[in-house]
Amino acid sequence: MARIGVEQSLSDVKTALxxxxxxxxxxxxxxxxxxxxxxxxTGQDKDVMGMADTTIAGPVINAQGTNAEAVCQMVDQKLS
Incomplete structure (x- = not known):
């Protein structure tokens, strides 16, 4: 399976993945x-100063306002 980076505060997403x-x-x-x-x-500190530096070539999923199940579905869609 894939290696997924998850912000620390998203423990329910980590568990589901x-x-x-x-x-x-x-x-x-x-x-x-x-x-x-x-x-x-989480999207909480996304692009705060109007600048965005990308560190990965893969997709970045914003989980703000979304439950763990929906995030897992988005991950599957992006990686398939």
């Missing part, structure tokens, strides 16, 4: 995201 068989990595810094196939973020 691990149950699906994905390797889950806590996103604490840009280096953590560098080797991930996909990242899931």
């Amino acid at each position: 691990m149950e699906m068989g994905h390797e889950v990595v806590d996103l604490r810094s840009a280096e953590d995201a560098a080797h991930c196939d996909c990242c899931v973020i």
Whole structure:
């Protein structure tokens, strides 16, 4: 399965992705995201200063306002 980077506060998403068989990595810094196939973020600090630096080539999923099941579906869609 894929290696998914997930922000620390999204514990329900982490659990659901691990149950699906994905390797889950806590996103604490840009280096953590560098080797991930996909990242899931809360969206709380997204593009705060009008700048966005990408550290991965794969998709980034904003989980703001979404439940864990919906995030898992988005991950599957992006990686398939």
